[in-house]
Amino acid sequence: MLKRVLEQLRPAEAASLGPGDDCAVLTSTGDLVVTSDTMIEGPDFRLAWHSGYELGWKLAATNLSDVASMGARATALTVSFACPSDTPVELLAEVSRGLDAACAELAPGCGVIGGDLSRAPMLFAAVTAMGDLEGRAPVTRSAARAGDVVAYAGDLGLAGLGLSLLFANCADANGEAQSAGLAELRSQHGAALSAQFAPSPPIHLGVAASEAGATAMMDVSDGLALDANRMARASNVTLELSSSEIIRSFGAQRGVKVPLEAILEGGEDHGLLACFPKDIELPTGFHPIGAVRERQDAPVQVDGKSYAPRGWDPYTEYTPGLTTSKERA
Amino acid sequence: MLKRVLEQLRPAEAASLGPGDDCAVLTSTGDLVVTSDTMIEGPDFRLAWHSGYELGWKLAATNLSDVASMGARATALTVSFACPSDTPVELLAEVSRGLDAACAELAPGCGVIGGDLSRAPMLFAAVTAMGDLEGRAPVTRSAARAGDVVAYAGDLGLAGLGLSLLFANCADANGEAQSAGLAELRSQHGAALSAQFAPSPPIHLGVAASEAGATAMMDVSDGLALDANRMARASNVTLELSSSEIIRSFGAQRGVKVPLEAILEGGEDHGLLACFPKDIELPTGFHPIGAVRERQDAPVQVDGKSYAPRGWDPYTEYTPGLTTSKERA
Structure with a gap:
């Protein structure tokens, strides 16, 4: 074997x-x-x-x-x-x-x-x-600074959409996965299902972001809002997200319309959330989605209002009674 | 958590x-x-x-x-x-x-x-x-040379003895582990049970062996005979083990008499099997157990005779029907 x-x-x-x-x-x-x-x-x-x-x-x-x-x-x-x-x-x-x-x-x-x-x-x-690290300093999640631009590279919400489609179309009443209907779902929603099954995050942009001067960076595995919350807490700042900037860059991805809530809450895209000094040119592939502010009441704001992430876990969302203790160290 | x-x-x-x-x-x-x-x-x-x-x-x-x-x-x-x-x-x-x-x-x-x-x-x-590696070359299992001394540092067979005692005294007829009788077994056979539950291999001797000029080294996790077989095959030599040298250094360990078969076949000791040029002084803690020869018919010999290791797996030995596919890459 x-x-x-x-x-x-x-x-x-x-x-x-x-x-x-x-x-x-x-x-x-x-x-x-x-x-x-x-x-x-x-x-x-x-x-x-x-x-x-x-x-x-x-x-x-x-x-x-x-x-x-x-x-x-x-x-x-x-x-x-x-x-x-x-x-x-x-x-x-x-x-x-x-x-x-x-x-x-x-x-x-x-x-x-x-x-x-x-x-x-x-x-x-x-x-x-x-x-x-090839001699570069590591880019942590804890050094975002007020005044920085918040940017994202990669899919955003697409993998979560894929999982929603799967549970809606290829699971029984108990949430058990079934392969019946899968081929049709793949043919109709290939982009979302591919993002869920075999994500292609922009790995090469990690080094590019570091070389461009990123102050903070993390991979978004549990949803933009939740991971932005973590970065904001670690950096003791507030990440102020702009729904219009988000929709402009991520409202349609790979031919799929992705609603704001899916973008903010969907997990498993594994793209890169990074903060950059506001006077630099973002590396190609990164799109601005907001700005870093001095710490406000809430770690994350959307359009100036406090935003509490739901906390995203694909299988607790969809399978009643199934809780997971998964945490990353 | x-x-x-x-x-x-x-x-x-x-x-x-x-x-x-x-x-x-x-x-x-x-x-x-x-x-x-x-x-x-x-x-x-x-x-x-x-x-x-x-x-x-x-x-x-x-x-x-x-x-x-x-x-x-x-x-x-x-x-x-x-x-x-x-x-x-x-x-x-x-x-x-x-x-x-x-x-x-x-x-x-x-x-x-x-x-x-x-x-x-x-x-x-x-x-x-x-x-x-601190600048040293890695010591692999594949560079033992004819003429080298074969040596071992650590417990040898003691962890396997511990497991035998456990299955004999603290398991039901189906081999299911039970805690009844465990305290008494620990008080009577503390050394063997400690070797099984919390082995203390001589980790510091890895660097010492490398600095002394070890030509080949590996950790013995599956029994001396089986792991010696692997080293011999990787190096395309025969490891000729000496039962008298083995018994002299490992016949009694931590106050426990350990029979030759347990020394050759017991697993999970995690000590270091190493080959050294024959003219060097072995680092303290290593004991000679044989010599490397040009490849003979069998990769391992004991006292000049071919020795076929049984192949050791604690739980397949003791639990009928339970097979394991565990292999290390």
Whole structure:
């Protein structure tokens, strides 16, 4: 099984020793960034809806976006995978192909350098991603300054729309995922479903934002409003968002009309929220959506009014009784 | 829950930014080593037998030994943890205390720099460990040379003995773990049970072996004979083990008599198997157990005779019908 997995993977350029020994060996120019993110069958994904390839792609993309958001160049992933003993080898090979393809497309040179494979009652994938800061200072979420421009790059609300469509059209009354109707939904709403199953965040813009002088940056995984709230609290400022700027740049994406509420509350897009000094030119791909102010009563305002994010979790939203304790460290 | 976890953890010395942002930031002098190892409730551990503290300790120790075996100094861990939603917060705090204590004792300066926390039907912990080579070349398992001395540092067979005692005394007819009788077993066989629950491999000897000129090294997690077999195949040599040398140094450990078969086949000790040029003085803590020869028919010989390792897995040994696909990449 491990052999089939490894066959799918191109080596990481920064790895002088890949899988097969007790450790892989990775070169870094000095400071590197490290992040971990886990996806578990049930709370985080449902194989009735998407392929193993898409799962692998999303696993890579969601971790690469965390690396990008620090202004680092992603260099390597490790993947700890667990699955039932009757899992077809071909499913794992597909997941591996998705991991490999996402690295090649979103972060060329980055690759899987190691991991392990265990048995569990459901699919479980824990990814750790590493990136090289190449001498740049890390861009944190805690250094936004009053007067900065707030900008965003990537899809915004599209992945959440995709999930709404899935629960509305391809789930039973209990919220259980079903594949009936999926092909039709994919043909009608390809952009939203692709954003949900295999997001393509603008990973390359992480380094570009850092080089352009971004003061703060983070990846938006839980919805713009909630993540803006986190950045505002960490920086002790208020992010004032402008609905007209948001709608101008994100009201239509990939041919899909996306309403303001979906933009503010939808999760899993994994694009980059960043603050820039107001006198600089934004890197191509970033769109202004507001301004940073001295801290007001609320960490986030929309058009000058306090905005309380709902707090977004795809599966608690849609599946009554199912709560998740997922938090990121 | 995350707050209680983080309260238990000392910062890693090499981390200029710890948990809380999209990534942690880690300093490395250049090349670093990376390894991942996962422990899942059921195949890998059973909470009826040991504390959360011991689980955390073992999670750290088993990953630190992989870092040590490359000749690197361990600097950081990430921990992806998943558990049922009714898991007591205090259990996670205990696991964290164990992780922290093992780092402080076995690899001072190393610490947890990030991770994530999710929900799953059973406990699941995926650790990734990183280490700094500090300018040294990595010591792989594939460069043992005919003429080298084979040596080992750490416990050998003791952790496996502990597990045998547990299945013999604290499991029902189906191999299900039970806590009845555990206190008595701990009082009578403390050394073997400690080796099983909270191993203390000689992590500091990884760097010492590299500096002394070790040609090959690996951590012994699946039994001396099986891991020696892997090293011999990777290096295209035969490891000729000497039962008299083995018994002289490992026949009694921590006051416990350990038979040759337990030494050769017991797993989970996580000590260091290394090959050294025959003219050097072994670092204190390493004991000679044989010699490297040109490749013979068998990768491993004991006293000149071919030796076929059984292939060791604690839970398939003891629990009929339970097979595991665990493999390390």
